[in-house]
Amino acid sequence: MAASPRASRKTPPPAATAPAARRLAPADRERQIVDQAIDHFTRHGFAGSTRELAREIGVTQPLLYRYFPSKQALIDRVYAEVFQWNPAWDTGLADRSVPLQQRLHRFYADYAHTILQERWIRIFIFAGLTREGINDTYLARLRRQVFLPLLAELRVACGVPEPHDAAMLEAEVELVWSLHASIFYLGVRKWIYGLRLPRDLDAVVRRQVDTFLHGAPAVLRALRQETPDA
Incomplete structure (x- = not known):
């Protein structure tokens, strides 16, 4: 006897979820953002939106803006760090x-x-x-x-x-x-x-x-x- 379509349908595995970002002290989080922004600008230059930049850095856009109110503010900080x-x-x-x-x-x-x-x-x-x-x-x-x-x-x-x-x-x-x-x-x-x-x-x-x-x-x-x- 053939199994019914419903019986043979497999339950899909649960969707993978991104691991929650590790909670850091504000100074450590700021340091992380600056270090990863330096790496980003070194590889890709200054093109791209803040949304793309946040994704590349590994934080949300609102979190990025909490530490740096604009992309230019982050660029200025990177410049001060590097030069x-x-x-x-x-x-x-x-x-x-x-x-x-x-x-x-x-x-x-x-x-x-x-x-x-x-x-x-x-x-x-x-x-x-x-x-x-x-x-x-x-x-x-x-x-x-x-x-x-x-x-x-x-x-x-x-x-x-x-x-x-x-x-x-x-x-x-x-x-x-x-x-x-x-x-x-x-x-x-x-x-x-x-x-x-x-x-x-x-x-x-x-x-x-x-x-x-x-x-x-x-x-x-x-x-x-x-x-x-x-």
Whole structure:
């Protein structure tokens, strides 16, 4: 005798439910959100809604808003976490008891180890491409606290006077950009192009600094000999 359809119908298994989120202290939950947001922005950039971001992080959208009232507020917090500034860099660059070459070796070695990280490079690149203005604060700080002080120390070491106009100063700033960009580009090679970094990173940084110091003094003197166009 054939079994009736009702008798042969199997009871479906109970639907799987997502495990309840572990209850965390507010400070721990905030830390979790920030850490996972850093990972998210490192991999995906800043596109997507807060709903998508919350799902990727593993929290509800209302919970996300409880800690960060907007996506921009979370981005600002991530930026502050990733792009921290070491006050020792400022004092080290200005310490004239140490030869300039040694100061620059020390600064750029430490700076390179700080920025040549996946999250630093990728978030900085994503920000420059998709979040207009978000890098301006960092770049302004870089100019104010690295480029201009470095040039001041270089002029003293080379015995050349201050630039006599804004155009000359900007030409000098471009010299420092060439050094700084050569360090930053190591991170682009690694975390954007997928190429290997040199095994001895400190040696590469020292050579970049030495190349800069070999050529920059001659350029500073040449700039002061140029006659502006009539």
